[in-house]
Amino acid sequence: MPLFPETHYSIVSALRSDDAATRARAAEAVARVYRDPIIAVLRHRWQLERADAEDLAHDFLAHAFERDWLQRYDRSKGRFRTFLRSCLMAFASTAHEGATRLKRGGGATHLSFDAALHAPATDAEVEAVFEREWVRSVFERSLEGLRQECEAGGRQLTYDVFVAYDIEGADAAERPNYAQLASRFAIPATQVTNYLNWARRALRRHVLDTLRALTASDEEFRDEARALLGVEVG
Amino acid sequence: MSLSDATIRHLQRTLDVPDAGERYEVLGEIGRGGMGTVYRAMDHQLGREVALKAIAFHADAGVTERLSREARVLAQLEHPGIVAVHDVGTLADGRPFYVMRLVRGTNLAQHAAGRGRGELLRLFLQVCDAVAFAHARGVIHRDLTPRNVMIGEFGEVLVVDWGVARVLGARHPDAGIGHETSPVAAGRASGDALAAGTQRTGDGVIVGTPGYMPPEAAAGGARDVDERGDVFGLGAILRDLLAASGAPAPRPLAAIVARATALLPDDRYASAAALAADVRRWFDAEPVQAYRENALERAARFYGRNRPLILLLLAYAVVRVTILLWRGV
Numbered sequence: 001m002p003l004f005p006e007t008h009y010s011i012v013s014a015l016r017s018d019d020a021a022t023r024a025r026a027a028e029a030v031a032r033v034y035r036d037p038i039i040a041v042l043r044h045r046w047q048l049e050r051a052d053a054e055d056l057a058h059d060f061l062a063h064a065f066e067r068d069w070l071q072r073y074d075r076s077k078g079r080f081r082t083f084l085r086s087c088l089m090a091f092a093s094t095a096h097e098g099a100t101r102l103k104r105g106g107g108a109t110h111l112s113f114d115a116a117l118h119a120p121a122t123d124a125e126v127e128a129v130f131e132r133e134w135v136r137s138v139f140e141r142s143l144e145g146l147r148q149e150c151e152a153g154g155r156q157l158t159y160d161v162f163v164a165y166d167i168e169g170a171d172a173a174e175r176p177n178y179a180q181l182a183s184r185f186a187i188p189a190t191q192v193t194n195y196l197n198w199a200r201r202a203l204r205r206h207v208l209d210t211l212r213a214l215t216a217s218d219e220e221f222r223d224e225a226r227a228l229l230g231v232e233v234g
Numbered sequence: 235m236s237l238s239d240a241t242i243r244h245l246q247r248t249l250d251v252p253d254a255g256e257r258y259e260v261l262g263e264i265g266r267g268g269m270g271t272v273y274r275a276m277d278h279q280l281g282r283e284v285a286l287k288a289i290a291f292h293a294d295a296g297v298t299e300r301l302s303r304e305a306r307v308l309a310q311l312e313h314p315g316i317v318a319v320h321d322v323g324t325l326a327d328g329r330p331f332y333v334m335r336l337v338r339g340t341n342l343a344q345h346a347a348g349r350g351r352g353e354l355l356r357l358f359l360q361v362c363d364a365v366a367f368a369h370a371r372g373v374i375h376r377d378l379t380p381r382n383v384m385i386g387e388f389g390e391v392l393v394v395d396w397g398v399a400r401v402l403g404a405r406h407p408d409a410g411i412g413h414e415t416s417p418v419a420a421g422r423a424s425g426d427a428l429a430a431g432t433q434r435t436g437d438g439v440i441v442g443t444p445g446y447m448p449p450e451a452a453a454g455g456a457r458d459v460d461e462r463g464d465v466f467g468l469g470a471i472l473r474d475l476l477a478a479s480g481a482p483a484p485r486p487l488a489a490i491v492a493r494a495t496a497l498l499p500d501d502r503y504a505s506a507a508a509l510a511a512d513v514r515r516w517f518d519a520e521p522v523q524a525y526r527e528n529a530l531e532r533a534a535r536f537y538g539r540n541r542p543l544i545l546l547l548l549a550y551a552v553v554r555v556t557i558l559l560w561r562g563v
Contacts, residue, residue, distance in 0.1 A: 132239075139237055139245055147235075167237070170244035197259070204249045208328075218328065229250045 037133035142206035162199035288331035315364025343380035346478035360391035362510035378467030469494025489525035
C-alpha cells in the first residue's frame with residue numbers, strides 16, 4: 001500500500017465520454033481556458049488582427065470539438081496542451097494556405113496573413129507565447145473561481161483584501177502594507193494576515209483543481225504544476 | 235480580471251508555499267534542494283514549530299518513493315543524534331511530505347570556524363555515535379558532510395539529510411521497507427544541507443558530495459558503498475574540523491584521518507565505532523591504532539598522560555636531593 005495516495009479527475013478524459021452532455025461540458029471547459037492562449041499564438045505567429053484571430057480561434061475550437069480531434073489525444077505521447085497546440089498550428093497553417101490561395105486567385109479573404117510572410121515566429125517563440133498565455137489563463141480562471149467562492153460563502157471582504165494586496169499590489173509602485181490594508185478595510189492587522197492566508201490557500205486549490213481537470217494523468221498534472229508554479233512568466 | 239505578468243510572477247511565488255491542511259501552517263522556507271524543500275511550519279495541534287519536508291514539483295520520477303523511504307528510515311532510527319520524524323502526509327496538491335523536529339542552530343561547517351580542537355573533536359565523536367547507531371540498524375547515510383550535521387541551540391548534534399541512505403535489508407528489522415534492492419540516488423533538501431555537488435544518475439549511480447564521497451561511490455558504485463563509505467565521509471569531516479581549529483593536527487590525529495579516508499575500503503576503519511574508538515584513544519593519551527609512534531613520541535605521550543604524577547615525583551626527588559646536599563654540607 002503506498003504511503004502517499006494519489007487521486008485524479010480529468011476533463012481531458014471527459015472529452016472521450018460516451019455521454020454527449022459530458023463531452024460538451026468538457027469541451028466548454030477546455031475552450032474557456034485555451035481560447036486566450038490560442039488567440040495569442042495566432043496573433044503572434046501570423047500577426048493577425050485581434051478580430052481575425054478571435055474568428056480563427058473560434059473556428060479551430062469548433063472544428064476540434066465537432067470532428068473529435070481532441071479525443072485522439074494520447075497521453076503517452078506528451079502533454080495535452082502540446083497536442084492541442086500542434087492541432088492549432090496544423091489548422092492555422094491550412095487556413096493560411098487557403099487564404100493565400102484565394103488571394104492569388106483574386107478572391108477575397110477574411111483573414112490577413114501577409115505580415116507572417118515577412119517575420120514568421122519560430123516554434124520556440126510560439127511555444128513560449130502559448131505557455132505564457134496558458135499560465136495567465138489558468139490564473140485568471142482560478143481567480144474567478146476564488147471570487148465566486150468568496151461571494152457564495154460571504155467572504156467578499158477576504159477577496160477584496162486579497163485583490164488589494166496580491167493582485168493590485170503586485171502592479172503598484174509600492175505594495176500597501178498590512179497596516180494600511182487594515183486601516184483601509186477597517187479590520188485588525190492580524191485579520192489581514194488571516195484573510196491573505198485563507199485566500200492564497202483557496203486560490204492554490206483552484207489553480208490545482210484547474211490543472212487536474214486539464215490533464216490526463218498524475219504525471220502530467222505534476223508536470224503542469226511545475227510549469228505553472230516553478231517557471232516564471234514574462 | 236486580466237492579470238499582468240508582474241502579478242502572475244507574484245502569485246507563482248506565493249502559491250508555491252505548500253498547503254499541508256489545517257494542522258500544519260507553513261511559515262517560511264528553510265532550504266531547497268533537488269529532492270524537495272524544507273519549510274518551517276506550525277503544528278497547530280500540538281502548538282509547536284516543526285520542519286516540514288515536501289518533494290518539489292520538478293522532482294524526478296521516483297522521488298515520492300524516495301521521500302517515503304527516507305521517512306521510514308528515519309522512523310527506524312530513534313537516536314538523540316538523528317532527527318526524529320513526527321508525521322507523514324499528503325499536501326493538498328498531492329505531493330507527499332513528512333514532518334520532523336525543527337532543528338534551530340547551524341551546520342557543523344558554520345559552527346566549526348574558530349573553535350578549539352577539543353570541542354570540535356567532542357562534537358565529532360557525537361556524529362560518529364549517531365552514524366554508528368545507524369550502521370547497527372543497517373542504514374548507511376552515504377552523504378556525510380559538515381553541512382549534513384546540525385548543531386542545535388543547546389549544543390546537541392544531529393545528523394540530517396538521510397535522503398540517499400541505503401538500507402542493508404539483511405540487518406534491518408523492517409525487511410522490505412526501505413530495503414534497497416536496486417541502486418537509488420536522490421537529491422537532497424534539508425536546511426543548509428543543500429549545497430550543490432551531489433550527483434545523481436540512473437543505473438551507474440553516483441551518490442554523495444565531492445570531497446566527502448568515497449572513491450567507490452565516485453566511480454558510480456553507490457550500490458557497493460557500505461559502512462566504510464560513511465567512514466570515509468567521517469574522516470573527511472574530521473579533516474575539516476582539524477583544519478578549522480587552526481592549529482596543526484598532531485600526527486596521530488592526522489594518521490586517523492588518513493586511515494579513515496584511505497582510497498581502498500579495506501584500508502579504512504571497519505566501522506564508525508572503530509573510528510570513534512581511535513579518536514577516544516587519542517583523547518585519553520593512549521596509542522592510536524592508525525599511528526605507530528617512535529620512542530620519543532611514546533615518552534612524550536607517557537609524560538602527557540601522567541604529568542601530575544611525574545611532576546610530583548620530580549618535585550619529591552628534588553627535595554630529597556636538596557636535603558641530602560644540605561646535610562652533606
